[in-house]
Amino acid sequence: MEKSAQPASMDNALSGTVTCPACGLLCDDLVVENTDGNIKVRQKGCAKSVTFFERPQQNPSPRIAGKTADLQSAIKKTAEILRNANQPLITGLGTEAHGMRAIMSLADRAGATLDHMNSNSTIRNTLVLQNSGWQVCTLTEVRNRVDLLVIVGTDIVSLFPRFFERHVWNEQSMFGQDTAAREVVYLGGRDIDTTPGISPKGVQPGILPCDIARLPEVVAALHALVSGKKLLAENIAGIATGDLQKLADRLLAAKYSVIAWSAAALDFPHAELTVQNITGLVVKLNNTTRSSGLPLGGNEGDISANQVSTWISGYPVRNSFMRTYPEYDPYHFATARQLDSNEADALLWVSSFNPERLPPSCKVPSVVIGHANMTLAAEPDVFIPVGTPGIDHKGTMFRSDNVVSLPLAKLRESTLASLSEVITAIENALKEQQAC
Amino acid sequence: MLIKLAGGTVYDPAHQVDGKVMDIYVRDGRIIARAHDGERIDREYDLRGKVVMAGAIDMHTHIGGGKVNIARMMMPEDHRGDPVAHSAFCRAGCGHAVPSTLTTGYRYAEMGYTAGFEPALLPTNARQAHLEMGDTPIIDKGGYAMLGSDDFFLRMLTAKQDQNAINDYVAWTLHASQAIGIKVVNPGGISAFKFNQRALDLDEQNVHYQVTPREILKALSRAVYELGVPHPLHVHGNNLGVPGNVETSLKTMGAVEGFPVHLTHIQFHSYGTEGDRKFSSGAAAIAEALNKHKNVSADVGQILFGQTVTASGDSMRQHANAVFGSPRKSVIMDIECDAGCGVVPFKYKDQNFVNALQWAIGLEIFLLADDPWRIFLTTDHPNGAPFTSYPHLIRLLMDKSFRNDMFAKLNLDAQAMSTLSSIDREYNLYEIAIMTRAGAARLVGLHDRGHLGVGAGADITVYTNNADREKMFAKPDYVFKDGELVVKDGQVVKVTWGHTHTVKPEFDRGIEKEIKKYFDTYHTMNMEHFKISSEEIAEGGRGGVVVHECKGRREKTA
Numbered sequence: 003m004e005k006s007a008q009p010a011s012m013d014n015a016l017s018g019t020v021t022c023p024a025c026g027l028l029c030d031d032l033v034v035e036n037t038d039g040n041i042k043v044r045q046k047g048c049a050k051s052v053t054f055f056e057r058p059q060q061n062p063s064p065r066i067a068g069k070t071a072d073l074q075s076a077i078k079k080t081a082e083i084l085r086n087a088n089q090p091l092i093t094g095l096g097t098e099a100h101g102m103r104a105i106m107s108l109a110d111r112a113g114a115t116l117d118h119m120n121s122n123s124t125i126r127n128t129l130v131l132q133n134s135g136w137q138v139c140t141l142t143e144v145r146n147r148v149d150l151l152v153i154v155g156t157d158i159v160s161l162f163p164r165f166f167e168r169h170v171w172n173e174q175s176m177f178g179q180d181t182a183a184r185e186v187v188y189l190g191g192r193d194i195d196t197t198p199g200i201s202p203k204g205v206q207p208g209i210l211p212c213d214i215a216r217l218p219e220v221v222a223a224l225h226a227l228v229s230g231k232k233l234l235a236e237n238i239a240g241i242a243t244g245d246l247q248k249l250a251d252r253l254l255a256a257k258y259s260v261i262a263w264s265a266a267a268l269d270f271p272h273a274e275l276t277v278q279n280i281t282g283l284v285v286k287l288n289n290t291t292r293s294s295g296l297p298l299g300g301n302e303g304d305i306s307a308n309q310v311s312t313w314i315s316g317y318p319v320r321n322s323f324m325r326t327y328p329e330y331d332p333y334h335f336a337t338a339r340q341l342d343s344n345e346a347d348a349l350l351w352v353s354s355f356n357p358e359r360l361p362p363s364c365k366v367p368s369v370v371i372g373h374a375n376m377t378l379a380a381e382p383d384v385f386i387p388v389g390t391p392g393i394d395h396k397g398t399m400f401r402s403d404n405v406v407s408l409p410l411a412k413l414r415e416s417t418l419a420s421l422s423e424v425i426t427a428i429e430n431a432l433k434e435q436q437a438c
Numbered sequence: 439m440l441i442k443l444a445g446g447t448v449y450d451p452a453h454q455v456d457g458k459v460m461d462i463y464v465r466d467g468r469i470i471a472r473a474h475d476g477e478r479i480d481r482e483y484d485l486r487g488k489v490v491m492a493g494a495i496d497m498h499t500h501i502g503g504g505k506v507n508i509a510r511m512m513m514p515e516d517h518r519g520d521p522v523a524h525s526a527f528c529r530a531g532c533g534h535a536v537p538s539t540l541t542t543g544y545r546y547a548e549m550g551y552t553a554g555f556e557p558a559l560l561p562t563n564a565r566q567a568h569l570e571m572g573d574t575p576i577i578d579k580g581g582y583a584m585l586g587s588d589d590f591f592l593r594m595l596t597a598k599q600d601q602n603a604i605n606d607y608v609a610w611t612l613h614a615s616q617a618i619g620i621k622v623v624n625p626g627g628i629s630a631f632k633f634n635q636r637a638l639d640l641d642e643q644n645v646h647y648q649v650t651p652r653e654i655l656k657a658l659s660r661a662v663y664e665l666g667v668p669h670p671l672h673v674h675g676n677n678l679g680v681p682g683n684v685e686t687s688l689k690t691m692g693a694v695e696g697f698p699v700h701l702t703h704i705q706f707h708s709y710g711t712e713g714d715r716k717f718s719s720g721a722a723a724i725a726e727a728l729n730k731h732k733n734v735s736a737d738v739g740q741i742l743f744g745q746t747v748t749a750s751g752d753s754m755r756q757h758a759n760a761v762f763g764s765p766r767k768s769v770i771m772d773i774e775c776d777a778g779c780g781v782v783p784f785k786y787k788d789q790n791f792v793n794a795l796q797w798a799i800g801l802e803i804f805l806l807a808d809d810p811w812r813i814f815l816t817t818d819h820p821n822g823a824p825f826t827s828y829p830h831l832i833r834l835l836m837d838k839s840f841r842n843d844m845f846a847k848l849n850l851d852a853q854a855m856s857t858l859s860s861i862d863r864e865y866n867l868y869e870i871a872i873m874t875r876a877g878a879a880r881l882v883g884l885h886d887r888g889h890l891g892v893g894a895g896a897d898i899t900v901y902t903n904n905a906d907r908e909k910m911f912a913k914p915d916y917v918f919k920d921g922e923l924v925v926k927d928g929q930v931v932k933v934t935w936g937h938t939h940t941v942k943p944e945f946d947r948g949i950e951k952e953i954k955k956y957f958d959t960y961h962t963m964n965m966e967h968f969k970i971s972s973e974e975i976a977e978g979g980r981g982g983v984v985v986h987e988c989k990g991r992r993e994k995t996a
Contacts (some may be wrong), residue, residue, distance in 0.1 A: 019964045030964045074588050099569060100977070110530050132512055135767035135781070137757075140562075141962045142774040146589075147632065168962060176589050176775055176960050177646060257634070288757070292634045294772055312510050313502075313570045316517040316532035327521035327530050328538075362794045398565065398974070405773055406503050407565045408967050409974070 011261045016044065021410050023053035023098065023355060023392045025162050026300020026402030027141070039414045042392060048163035055393065058355070059375045061417060066380040073419065080350070081368045081431035083383060084112045087348035088323050093117040093337045094361065095354035096302040098397035098410060099419050104309035104354065104425035111429055111436075115322035115346065116311060117337045120304040123266040125332045127297050128308070128318050129274040136281035139260065139294035140403035145169045146176040150185045150256040152249070154280055155217050156267035157180050162298055162402070166198040185256075187249060189224070190217045191267070210249065212239040217268065218276045225283040228253060236359055254289055262296040269360035300402035302355055309400050309407075335366070337362060354388050371425075374418060389418040439480050440465050440473055441921060446900060447486030449867050450492065451876040452889030456868045462490065464896040467921035471892050473598030476483040476577040482842035485900055488915060491871050492888050493552025493897030495878035498672075498702055498737050499819040501542050501579065502556045504563045505749040507819070508769050509536045512781060513747055515765070527930050535746045535783075535820045543575035544930045545826055550899035550914040553578035553936070554825075555882060557621055558673060558751045560584050562579065562774040563962075564615035564970050571938065571978040576924050578887070578897075580939035582672045582778060583753055584614040586622035586654050589775045590956055601660060602946070608613035608661040609945030610953065614969040616983060618882060618939045619669035620662050620701075623751040625651035625678050628778040631754035638676055638754070640689050651676050654691045665943040666988035668883025670698030670735065675707050678755045682711040684720025691731050700881065703730075703739025703818040705800035713855055717792055719799045722857070725806030726811070735881060737814035738809070740800035740831055741793065742823035747783040756780020760994030775960070786823070798845065802856065804835055805863045810872040814881065829911035835865040836907045883986050884939060896921035935981035943988040 021030040023319065031053075033045035039059040043052050057335035064076035084090050092109055095118040109116055130136060144151075151170060158165045160321035175181050186199040187208035199207030209292055212220050214390065220257050223238040227250035229331075233243050253259050261280055268276055280295060287293035308318040315321055315328035320335035322328070333339065340346035349368040351361035361382070368382040373390060391397035392410035397420075400407045419427075443462040448455050463470045473479060500506050510517070517532035522541050524530040531538030537545060546554055554574075559567045561579030571579040585591050586606065594604055608620060626649060627638040633646050640651050659671040667754035675690045677683040687707040691699070701707065704724060710719035718882050728736055745764075750756050753770050757780060760768035764785040771779045786793040800822070807813040815832070819825035834841045853859075865873075879888020886894050898918040913928030924932045950965075957965035972983040 010497075019966060021967065030967050051518075101574065103978070107529065110524055112846070128511070131769065132514060135512060135766065135769040137768075137770040139772040140774050142776070142960070143772045145962055146775050146960060147772075175961050258632070290771075292632065308511070309566070311506060313507050314529075314531065314573060316510050316536075316538045318511055323524075323530055326523040328517075328532060329521070330517070373970075382803075398569065400566070404508075405560075405563050405566075405771070406963060407563075407569070408963060410862055433991075 017411065019170050020413065021392060022054065023399050023410055024049040024050040026298060026305060026398060027162050027164060027168070028300070028401040028408050029164055029168060034413060036414045043414055050163055054355070055286050057375050059414070062374055062387045064387065065381070065385040067383060073386070075178070076384050077424065077427045078431050080369045080386070080428050081435055083348050083369055084114070084350070084428070084432055085435050087367070089346055090114045090348040090350060091337065091340050091346035092350045092352065094119045094351040094353045094359065095307045095319065096355050096359055097307065098303055098391045098399045099306050099310050099407065100397055101354060101391065101421035101425065102303070102307050103314070104422035106310060106314040107270045108152065108425050108429040110323050113326065113355065115335050115340060116326060117320045117335055118304050118307050119353065120266070120302055121320055121336065122191065124299060124304050124308065126268060126274045126277050127299070130277045130281055131154060134278055134281065136286055136295050137284050138296060140405045141169055141401065143294065144260050144296060145172050146391060147258040148184060148260045149179070150187070150252055150259040152187045152189055152253070152259065152261045154221065154261060154263040155190045155214055156190065156264045157188070157196060157198070158262060158264065158298060159195055159198050161266060161301065162265055171202055185252070186270045189249070190214060190220055207236055208247055208249070210241045212241055215270050216265070221276050221279040224250060225279045225286070228286050253293065254291065257280040257292060259287065259293040260296050261293065262297040262298060268297070298402050302353070302359060302401065305400040305404055309404070352421065354391055371387045371421060386424055387414045387418055388421045388424055391420070394418055395420040439921065440477060440492070442473070442479045442482040443485050443490065443898065443900070444481055444482055446488045446490035448490045448890060449871040450890040451868055451872040453891050459966065462890060464918070464921045467896055469890055469892055469894045469896050482745070483916065487903065489867065489903050491899050492875040492890050492909065493896070493899050493917065493919065494550050494874040495888055496546070496551055496554040496819070496825060497814055497878045497882050498557045498816045499554045499825055500556060500558065500749050500821070501554050501574055502539065503559055503567030505558070505751070505781055507566070507570065508537060508779070509747045509749045509781045510538070512767065512769060513783065516745060516747070525934055526853070529664055533825050533826070539570050539573040540575060543577050547576040547925050547930060548928050549826070549828060549912065550901070550917050551577060552897035552917070552919050553580065553884070553887060555618070555693070556581040558584050558623060559615055559617055560751065560773060560777040561611055561615040561968065562776045564617070565974070568616060568938065569971055572644060572975060572977070575933045575935055576919055578767055578936035578939060580618040580882070582619035582621035582669070583617035584621050584777050585611060586625045586658060587627065589629070590645065590953065592626065592629060593651055595649045595653055595657060596647045601657065601664070603949065604657050605661045605664050605947040606945045608658065609665050609943045610949055612667070613888050613942055615739060616938065616940050616970045616972070616975060618941050618986065620658060621672040621674065621676040622654060622658055624641050624678065624754055625654040627676055627754045628751060631757065632772050633902070636754070640676055640686055640693060655690065655693045656695060659694040659699050663697045665945070667943055668986065668988070669881060670700045672700045672702055674702050674752060678706050678752055679759060681709045681717045683707050684710050684723055687724060688727050691727055691734050694733070696733055696894070698733050699737040699770065703816065703821065704736040705741065705796065705803060705822070708799050708803060715791060715851070717795065718793060718855055719802060721799045721802035721806060722897055725803055729808045735812040735814070737816040738800050738803055739818035739822045741786050741796045742817060742827045742830065743781070743786045743788045743793065743797070744823065745785045746820045746973070747781060747821055748821040749781045750778055751777055751781070753778030753780045756782055759906065788847060789849050791849045791851050794849035796853055798852060798856035798858045799836060801841065802858055802861065805861045808965055810869040811877045811880070814878055815873045821927045831909045832870060832911045833906070833908035836870065838862060838864050840916040882939070883941065885986060890977065916919050935979065937984045938975050939986060941985050941988050942985050948965050976985070
């Protein structure tokens with residue numbers, strides 16, 4: 003866990019083409035400046051990247067039961083907690099690919115259950131992938147092909163601030179399209195910020211508002227209309243059926259439409275069925291023209307965690323190694339359920355990108371491995387601060403589109419260990435304890 | 439460390455050794471001629487009566503990268519049938535159609551395989567492919583970078599840029615994606631699908647670029663040859679799975695104008711339109727053409743019956759095939775104006791006319807192709823069947839009566855359309871060793887693998903000779919990887935990390951300026967981030983990058 007010597011140039015330096023892991027877009031064109039360990043975003047920033055990079059550098063010590071401890075003792079104590087648990091739960095999982103690799107290995111050894119802090123959202127998509135599949139595209143395709151963008155239930159920008167700048171209103175595109183003539187339609191949601199959808203020529207986006215909770219019927223109606231069905235109802239959740247018919251006609255006429263959603267925004271029961279209606283209508287459109295879905299995610303490393311978990315265990319989270327082989331159950335292995343039912347008897351919470359994402363309250367022994375700036379409401383049995391990937395150490399992160407992965411850079415000197423170093427050390431300590 | 443493998447019956451076709459009893463010495467991971475006088479032998483294995491071959495090499499297997507992981511994510515119901523618990527040496531995972539990465543490495547090794555090559559490494563997804571292969575233990579690996587539907591290359595063809603510029607771009611791609619070969623999938627077709635074309639024949643133009651698959655094949659096969667890349671252009675042809683595509687495949691062999699080319703999973707491209715159901719075997723014509731065109735090699739992509747999942751870069755054809763999926767689900771993707779993918783689960787059934795005939799067509803090709811150095815044993819894992827079915831496939835090739843027994847159980851209409859039962863050929867051990875070792879290594883360009891000569895990496899598999907070839911090849915007695923005993927009696931006893939094989943041909947780096955400008959204008963990632971470093975691949979002690987020699991640029995275009 004020793005830190006290798008770093009080039010002196012790392013301090014007080016301007017770095018270009020920095021990858022920002024603050025949201026799933028992973029914009030990799032940022033210019034940041036490091037002044038004595040504090041980072042400023044100089045170019046291509048957004049609200050989320052500024053918050054992420056500009057947190058003041060802190061260097062807290064590990065703690066055991068609230069008391070300052072050295073890292074080795076905190077690691078040993080964590081291993082003990084895992085060893086004494088029958089069904090430990092490793093959750094949060096706010097990390098990049100290398101951290102997740104280490105977690106998979108530890109989970110296998112500890113017989114742990116795995117969940118991600120964003121699983122309530124991501125599972126809405128996973129269930130669709132596993133039940134029917136889907137037809138989707140990646141961000142460069144959107145940037146160069148989209149002629150009609152339909153956004154379901156979100157403004158996108160509150161979660162992915164630079165989406166329009168980088169992927170819709172880009173001036174040049176590969177196939178000579180007049181990108182300023184692209185059409186944008188917001189379907190569903192209320193009080194969302196639709197101004198980024200105004201074209202560079204000043205053309206207003208289409209807005210068909212409805213309450214989020216009524217999106218299931220609106221999307222089902224659109225699916226039916228795209229399929230050529232006639233609806234008797236005059237309006238669906240306050241949207242005139244005629245307006246939906248017009249949207250269906252435009253989708254059928256478009257050369258390459260993209261229908262975007264963010265599972266996080268579809269916060270109502272059985273939202274997977276609405277996701278499936280979206281993807282179902284995309285499949286319908288592809289009978290005659292081209293269209294792709296665009297599920298937006300990847301925040302807090304949720305796509306990275308799922309990718310790594312899937313290639314190592316066969317399953318995305320929520321999964322478990324408690325029976326010595328991997329099992330998958332998106333309901334049973336949910337953090338809330340595991341804790342509420344007292345099935346989990348130890349909790350290990352990981353959040354290395356974001357100090358605001360705090361562990362759930364629990365009565366079982368708990369370990370928090372987190373961002374150095376984390377302020378915990380309740381003191382866990384062990385707290386271990388780790389470096390932030392993309393600032394304090396390198397990493398590899400998957401983008402929202404599940405295809406592109408990008409290197410995260412080390413931007414400053416840090417004495418904090420990386421998550422993968424800490425997790426590997428915990429696994430080694432556990433191995434020793436198990437051997438005793 | 440000096441090991442002596444004593445008295446085994448050796449099959450080493452690279453050195454024309456066909457069943458000769460001999461000793462093999464291994465010092466520090468490499469095969470040597472003999473021990474020094476008086477040198478202490480640390481370990482001796484008595485291999486009298488055993489069959490000894492180099493470790494097997496799978497030259498076409500989908501083991502890493504986006505579409506494979508989508509397939510994994512899509513198939514929890516399949517994984518549940520084959521859970522893999524952790525053991526003293528191995529970590530947990532899952533097996534069957536699309537095994538987890540760790541299980542993939544263990545199971546290949548347990549079958550005597552010591553290398554596998556991912557044939558569809560999308561340059562935009564290369565990092566993920568290498569991460570997954572990095573979590574695939576024991577075996578060596580490498581990838582073929584996919585070109586041919588990527589916008590940059592198609593623009594070059596539209597602009598009629600000279601071959602040297604194309605060669606530079608191909609070389610740049612090999613470097614950036616850390617690949618050992620170049621593959622083209624449905625040449626131009628993945629791109630055409632994005633412009634709403636639903637089929638693309640060899641001489642049909644992509645509507646946007648006004649470029650034909652023939653032009654793509656010609657430019658890429660020539661680039662690979664002129665760069666001196668050992669592995670010929672790896673071609674997944676147009677019209678995969680379409681009845682009548684045998685004509686496309688035959689024309690494709692000619693389209694490369696004599697440049698070396700490898701036609702992959704040729705079984706899926708060998709269909710005629712004869713008979714009541716307008717679906718027939720084109721195997722005889724394909725085998726005849728293969729026998730004639732010495733610049734052409736092929737792997738079969740045999741199908742075997744049961745559940746699997748097809749994962750391909752061919753979004754155009756997979757979109758068309760999605761209706762045949764079982765269970766009925768599919769993922770179709772347009773990727774980065776660079777490539778695409780399609781994942782469709784399949785259940786091949788012996789009572790289904792088409793599936794039964796596909797099975798027979800694959801075997802007909804194996805048995806009618808004369809030169810085992812130019813035909814390779816694959817199931818296009820997992821598309822035709824999981825790689826774990828190789829021992830069964832080897833028995834089908836080596837045992838005529840077993841093959842005919844299997845054939846007699848098939849759909850009767852399919853039997854009536856196949857000549858399989860009239861073919862008497864049985865592969866022998868030497869030919870199997872060519873297909874799965876010496877020939878595969880030569881084809882991929884691995885100079886120190888696939889043979890047992892002095893200087894070779896000591897990847898060695900030892901079998902008990904058994905008339906039941908399926909049993910024999912399923913469970914080797916010993917497997918050595920770089921001289922270390924990794925498998926004993928068909929079980930992993932030590933986990934190591936294999937190498938990643940690449941080529942790095944010379945090229946004019948001036949092209950990078952153009953590529954950078956292109957990335958800055960059109961892409962959503964920085965060009966520097968597109969490149970995979972060797973350090974990334976070796977991270978965590980997972981085995982390093984090996985660069986194989988390219989014979990240097992051959993004859994530049996004026």
